[in-house]
Amino acid sequence: MMVFGYSRTCRCLPGYQYSDRDCSRFQGCGGLFQAAASLVFTPPCDCLRWTSEDPGYCLPLLEAATVADSQQLPPEVASGGADQDLTLSFSLKDGATEVKFYLLSSQGVKEIFNGTQVTLLQNGSEVELRLSSVSPDWAGKYICRYLYENALHELTKELIVPLGTADLIQTRSQLSMNCSSPEGLTLQCCVQNRGGELRASWNPGAPDPVRLGGNGDPLCHFLALNSCPSGDTAYLCSFESDHLGTVQTTVLVAPIQAGDRFCPGENSTGRWDATKAGQVAELLCPEGTDGKMLRSCSPGGTWENVQDSCTDHQLLSGLHEAQLLQAGLGSPQTEVPWMIDWLKAETESGNIQGRNPRDLLAALDTMDIISEVALGAQMRLESSVVSNLLAAANTMLDVDPGPEWSAVEALSPSAASRLLQSIENLASLLLPPSGSPYNLTLPNLELQSTQMGPEFEDFNKGFDTDPPLRVHIEEEELLRCGQNVTVTSLVLKKLGRILPGSRGAKARLGSLVMSNSVTASNGSVSQVEVQMTFGHWNGTGGGQEEEDEEERVAQCVFWDHSLHGRVGGWSAEGCQTSGAETATKCTCRHLTSFSILMSAHPVPDSFALTFLGTFGVCASILALIATLAIYYLVWTSVVKNKVAYFRYTTLVNIALSLLMASFWFLGASRLASDPESKLCVAAAFFTHFCYLAMFFWMLVQALMLFHQLVFVFHQLSTRSALPAMVSLGYLCPFVIAMATVAAFLPRGGYLHQAVCWLSSRSKAIYAFSVPVLAVVSANALILFVVLLKLMRPSVSEGPQGEEWKALVSIFKALLILTPAFGLTWGLGVITMTSEASQFTHYMFTILNSLQGVFILIFGCLMDKKVRGALCKRLCKSPASQTKSETLDSKLSN
Numbered sequence: 001m002m003v004f005g006y007s008r009t010c011r012c013l014p015g016y017q018y019s020d021r022d023c024s025r026f027q028g029c030g031g032l033f034q035a036a037a038s039l040v041f042t043p044p045c046d047c048l049r050w051t052s053e054d055p056g057y058c059l060p061l062l063e064a065a066t067v068a069d070s071q072q073l074p075p076e077v078a079s080g081g082a083d084q085d086l087t088l089s090f091s092l093k094d095g096a097t098e099v100k101f102y103l104l105s106s107q108g109v110k111e112i113f114n115g116t117q118v119t120l121l122q123n124g125s126e127v128e129l130r131l132s133s134v135s136p137d138w139a140g141k142y143i144c145r146y147l148y149e150n151a152l153h154e155l156t157k158e159l160i161v162p163l164g165t166a167d168l169i170q171t172r173s174q175l176s177m178n179c180s181s182p183e184g185l186t187l188q189c190c191v192q193n194r195g196g197e198l199r200a201s202w203n204p205g206a207p208d209p210v211r212l213g214g215n216g217d218p219l220c221h222f223l224a225l226n227s228c229p230s231g232d233t234a235y236l237c238s239f240e241s242d243h244l245g246t247v248q249t250t251v252l253v254a255p256i257q258a259g260d261r262f263c264p265g266e267n268s269t270g271r272w273d274a275t276k277a278g279q280v281a282e283l284l285c286p287e288g289t290d291g292k293m294l295r296s297c298s299p300g301g302t303w304e305n306v307q308d309s310c311t312d313h314q315l316l317s318g319l320h321e322a323q324l325l326q327a328g329l330g331s332p333q334t335e336v337p338w339m340i341d342w343l344k345a346e347t348e349s350g351n352i353q354g355r356n357p358r359d360l361l362a363a364l365d366t367m368d369i370i371s372e373v374a375l376g377a378q379m380r381l382e383s384s385v386v387s388n389l390l391a392a393a394n395t396m397l398d399v400d401p402g403p404e405w406s407a408v409e410a411l412s413p414s415a416a417s418r419l420l421q422s423i424e425n426l427a428s429l430l431l432p433p434s435g436s437p438y439n440l441t442l443p444n445l446e447l448q449s450t451q452m453g454p455e456f457e458d459f460n461k462g463f464d465t466d467p468p469l470r471v472h473i474e475e476e477e478l479l480r481c482g483q484n485v486t487v488t489s490l491v492l493k494k495l496g497r498i499l500p501g502s503r504g505a506k507a508r509l510g511s512l513v514m515s516n517s518v519t520a521s522n523g524s525v526s527q528v529e530v531q532m533t534f535g536h537w538n539g540t541g542g543g544q545e546e547e548d549e550e551e552r553v554a555q556c557v558f559w560d561h562s563l564h565g566r567v568g569g570w571s572a573e574g575c576q577t578s579g580a581e582t583a584t585k586c587t588c589r590h591l592t593s594f595s596i597l598m599s600a601h602p603v604p605d606s607f608a609l610t611f612l613g614t615f616g617v618c619a620s621i622l623a624l625i626a627t628l629a630i631y632y633l634v635w636t637s638v639v640k641n642k643v644a645y646f647r648y649t650t651l652v653n654i655a656l657s658l659l660m661a662s663f664w665f666l667g668a669s670r671l672a673s674d675p676e677s678k679l680c681v682a683a684a685f686f687t688h689f690c691y692l693a694m695f696f697w698m699l700v701q702a703l704m705l706f707h708q709l710v711f712v713f714h715q716l717s718t719r720s721a722l723p724a725m726v727s728l729g730y731l732c733p734f735v736i737a738m739a740t741v742a743a744f745l746p747r748g749g750y751l752h753q754a755v756c757w758l759s760s761r762s763k764a765i766y767a768f769s770v771p772v773l774a775v776v777s778a779n780a781l782i783l784f785v786v787l788l789k790l791m792r793p794s795v796s797e798g799p800q801g802e803e804w805k806a807l808v809s810i811f812k813a814l815l816i817l818t819p820a821f822g823l824t825w826g827l828g829v830i831t832m833t834s835e836a837s838q839f840t841h842y843m844f845t846i847l848n849s850l851q852g853v854f855i856l857i858f859g860c861l862m863d864k865k866v867r868g869a870l871c872k873r874l875c876k877s878p879a880s881q882t883k884s885e886t887l888d889s890k891l892s893n
Contacts, residue, residue: 011047012058014334015108018045019065022056046334061109062102062143068151075158078134088129088142090155096146101129103329105140106195112142115328135166136194137324162245167191169218170292172284174252176262176276179228186224187251189237193217199240204233209240228255254279261301269293269306277301285310291358308356315362318342322369332377337385339370340426344388347395357407360399361415364408367392368418371425378523380431383438389426390445393419397444401497409500416498417561417568420515420593427490428517428524449488452478459487467535467583469514477528482520490515496595499559500567510536510554511584515593525591527748532556532586534595556586559593570595573752573760617666620852624659627856628652630870637869645718646725650701653729654694655855661690662852668756680756681745685737688758688768692733695775700725702782733771740767 012018023045048056078086092099099122101112112129114120117138119130131138139161145154169190177185187205191198193216199209200221212219221237232254240246254276256262261277275281275297283293291309298304318339325335347363367389374381381389396419399405408415423445430449432438437450448461459473471489478485496509511534518525536554556575563569575588631652639645668683704725740758744750749762758764860866 009047009049010056011337012334014330014338015061015110016046016058017061017334018048018056019059022048026056046331061111062104065145065152067145067154069153071153071155073155073157075160077160078162084134086131086134086159088131088157088159090127090129090144090157092125092127092144092146092155093148093153094125096125096148096153098145098147099127100145102143102145103138103140104143105137107137110330113328113331116326118328134161135164136161136192137166137329139194160243163191163194163239163241163247165247165249167194167239167247168249169220170284170290171249171251172282172292173250174254174280174282176254176256176274176279176281177225177228178256178262178274180256180258181274184224184226185253186222187235187237187253188220188222189239189249189251190218190220191239191247193219194241194244196241196243201238201240203236203238205235212239225253228257229253231255261299263297263301263303266303272303288313289356290316309358310356311358311362312356315346315359315366318346319362319366319369322366322373326369326373332373332379336370336374336377336379337381339366340385340388340392343367343370344392347392357404357411360396360404360408361411363392363396364412364415364419364422367422367426371422374429375425379429380519381426381429383430383432383440386427386430386447387440390423390440390442390447393423394442394444397492397494397498399498401494405498413500414567416495416500417559417566420492420495420499420513420559420568421561423490423492424515424517424593427488427515428519430486430488432486432488444492444494446491446493447488449486452485452487453483456485459489461489463489463491465491465493465512467511467537469512469535470533471514471516472531472533473516473518473528477530478518481518481525481528482522484521485525486519488517488519490517492593500564500569509595510534511595513559513593513595516591518591527589528591529587529589530591532588534584534586536582536584554584556584556588557595558588558590559595614666614669617662621659621662621666622852623856624655624662624852627655627852627860628659630860630866631655633873634866634869637872638863638865642718646704646721647701649722649725650697650704650729651855651860653697654701655852657690657693657697657729658852658855661687661694664690671756677756680751681741683756684751684758685741687756688740689733689737692736692768692771693730695772696733697729699775699778700729702779703728706782706785736767736771740764743767 017023026048028045028047028049073090076086076088078084101120103110103112112118112120117132119128119132121128121130127144129142129144139159142157142159143154144156145152147153169192171188171190175185175187187202189200193214197211197213198219200212200219201207201209202221202223205223205225210221212221219239221239223235223237232252235251235253236248237251238246238248256274256276263272263275263277263281265274266272270283270293272281272283272295275295277297278299279297281295281297283295285291285293285308289310290313291311293310294307296304321330321335322339324330325332325339343363343366399408405416412418427447430438430447432449432451434451437448439449440447446463446465448463450459450461452459456475456478458475459471459478461471463469469491473487478487492513492515495513499509499513514532514534516530516532518528534554534556554577555572556577557570557572558575559568560571560573561568563571574590575586578585578587631648635648639648664683664687668680668687671677671680671683704721741750744759744762744764747762749759750764751757752759752765758768
């Protein structure tokens with residue numbers, strides 16, 4: 001066996017790869033080559049590890065393999081024009097394998113993959129390439145290559161994309177012309193050169209077409225105006241091609257006549273020409289940047305502030321390349337490492353610091369897209385690639401969190417959250433060198449990563465930062481993750497300065513931000529118990545403001561990217577907090593970015609709140625048992641007609657549902673939340689079902705009241721009404737509860753991270769709050785209609801006597817219980833889905849735990865008939881009681 005004393009990794013530029021001969025002789029480059037094997041297509045042979053003195057050479061992508069047979073298909077025109085959907089069809093030979101697509105255009109050759117604009121479908125020998133929103137970037141020769149009988153065959157088809165707005169080059173689209181000035185005005189319109197000859201014309205002005213062509217890019221056409229138009233005039237510029245159709249743009253000219261108000265020309269922040277009052281002046285951005293500068297001239301004739309949209313041309317070009325890669329044009333395995341290298345060079349060149357915030361936003365958008373592409377392709381990135389990424393992120397974190405970052409946030413409120421998400425995604429794809437840990441220290445961040453297996457041990461790492469941090473994941477947790485487990489921990493030292501809400505008045509970030517990821521051979525892992533110890537900042541450390549004199553309480557939190565309309569926010573779900581004055585220990589069941597908030601008004605986890613909740617639920621259970629017992633004692637005395645029967649049946653079921661819900665609620669509060677605990681899942685399910693049943697029985701009661709008062713000539717019988725009541729009261733809640741389990745449990749999003757209840761993070765909580773809101777709203781509407789009916793009772797129709805009194809009693813009870821229960825669970829939704837005040841938590845705890853007491857008082861004891869029947873029953877001895885009339889004779893019809 002021959003052993004070479006050296007090896008080197010060589011990667012081809014995008015659009016190039018090694019020949020088939022070299023690919024068969026040498027090994028691919030670690031993660032970039034190996035992870036791509038999971039894709040639909042064979043990975044491009046763009047990176048090899050050489051252990052020989054005989055190096056290979058990169059060849060153009062289409063020349064790296066020998067083609068045995070090539071067939072050219074008739075060209076196709078995107079007849080719908082640009083921005084339309086299109087399908088290219090290819091018929092292959094039966095038994096074709098290894099199908100790949102390429103696009104050869106003026107920009108070179110790139111392989112095509114599934115993406116946001118590309119869908120590749122194969123059905124036997126028929127292959128389709130579907131493109132959405134076709135633009136000039138997709139024009140060119142499409143090449144379909146496949147293997148048949150061990151030989152490479154190809155089909156080619158030219159796609160012609162007509163001229164569209166994407167071909168137009170940005171020029172000034174609105175101008176003012178001073179009619180008193182001897183100087184004329186020159187209008188300009190430009191289009192990119194797609195080859196061939198164009199005919200350009202102006203209307204009005206120069207309707208006769210002028211031929212444009214050659215190698216210049218862009219192609220521009222001008223119109224000289226020597227006299228003012230009579231009024232505001234739109235000049236239409238047209239470019240026409242025999243093969244590419246026509247594209248048009250408009251330039252609006254506003255004349256400044258004698259006596260008109262206008263803003264005089266000046267040279268501040270550029271050469272601004274005289275502009276008519278009420279119009280907007282435009283300047284093209286300086287060389288090297290793209291966009292426009294706009295400046296309004298007020299109706300009074302004074303200049304307003306300049307609106308600058310200029311962005312570095314190189315950064316915009318890189319962003320456009322990233323967008324095409326995300327669309328499906330280019331190989332992620334090849335393009336992502338090169339784009340990260342490019343991004344590092346651009347950020348370190350000073351292009352994003354001390355300049356227009358749009359430059360930083362363009363770099364951030366590019367990183368965001370790169371991370372999504374790499375994550376979607378399930379790539380594993382070599383340490384050199386990740387170090388380049390973190391170097392770019394390190395430069396971005398140097399941006400002043402004051403005016404510079406505030407300007408970025410004004411353009412994109414989610415910018416900081418997306419920056420964190422991008423860093424998390426790409427760092428989680430790190431493939432450290434086998435058998436050795438990988439560490440990286442930069443001024444604004446630090447990373448430690450280790451690949452586990454075949455032998456596992458605890459992941460226990462400390463960071464020598466200020467303040468210090470430590471992360472610990474036990475061996476048992478890692479063993480459950482699978483094979484080839486990689487654990488990466490990243491500390492972001494300055495990110496907390498720019499995250500929204502990190503410096504609020506009620507809660508301030510009290511430590512650095514840490515992000516952890518665990519990746520196994522079968523993908524990323526999201527549910528792992530991780531223990532972190534955060535040191536606290538002292539005084540003004542870390543850029544934080546002076547602490548108030550009042551004592552602040554530490555709380556473990558993670559950054560939830562889905563909060564506040566995807567702007568992101570801190571959440572305490574799934575984390576337990578413990579610690580001392582100088583450090584806080586956090587134990588969490590999920591992996592994301594963590595820190596601690598030093599809060600003057602933390603979520604109240606106190607003895608008083610716990611006592612109130614437990615005492616209230618116990619009082620509610622006793623009250624509900626008393627309610628059911630009273631109904632049992634007085635049933636035959638108070639149920640004298642169908643209306644009374646329906647009323648007390650619904651009240652009994654409301655009380656029974658709430659009693660069972662209280663039992664499950666009390667039991668669930670004693671269980672530790674664990675997605676794998678069947679008992680915890682059962683507790684959450686039955687609590688959900690029973691609380692919903694209580695509200696649906698309230699809806700049944702309201703609907704029955706509505707029917708009896710509005711549809712007075714349509715009387716209900718017990719045989720027809722009772723099954724419908726049971727179906728609505730119990731079957732509907734059961735279906736909702738079961739559907740919630742089926743939708744969220746398989747994805748691990750059913751349970752709340754801290755308690756055995758529905759998760760707010762995965763939106764499972766809305767399966768409770770939305771039906772409750774719907775029932776409360778329906779009841780409120782019904783009560784309004786019933787109130788109008790009760791205020792104007794009819795003498796000649798409708799229920800009278802005992803039935804009328806029963807209906808009024810139902811109305812009074814619903815009038816009190818509906819807003820009481822609606823307010824209770826309205827506060828509950830606030831406490832479960834957002835940061836709530838201490839008062840909100842106390843109010844929800846008190847109202848929630850006393851719902852049974854409300855039913856006892858307003859649904860039972862305030863009923864005169866119940867009180868009278870109960871008094872008679874308790875005051876008389878059993879021997880002297882007369883036998884009650886049976887209910888059957890009263891309800892026979």
